[in-house]
Amino acid sequence: MDMQTVSLSRIVEELVPEMVPFLTEQELQLSIVLRDGLAELHPEDAVEIVHQSIYELQKQVMLH
DSSP: OOOEEEEHHHHHHHHOGGGGGGSOHHHHTOEEEETTOGGGOOHHHHHHHHHHHHHHHHHHHHHO
């Protein structure tokens, strides 16, 4: 396994740049650990990561 930590902004900018305007700065700065590295991601993977990241961030906000 080639684990890699990248920012959500890097994932979005490389795979689904059309989503950038819809994300907040806080969301874009999230650190994401990729099990197989960025090179193995596909656009549909990036969309799923964005959805899950937003969900987790909103869940944290609700708990505080």
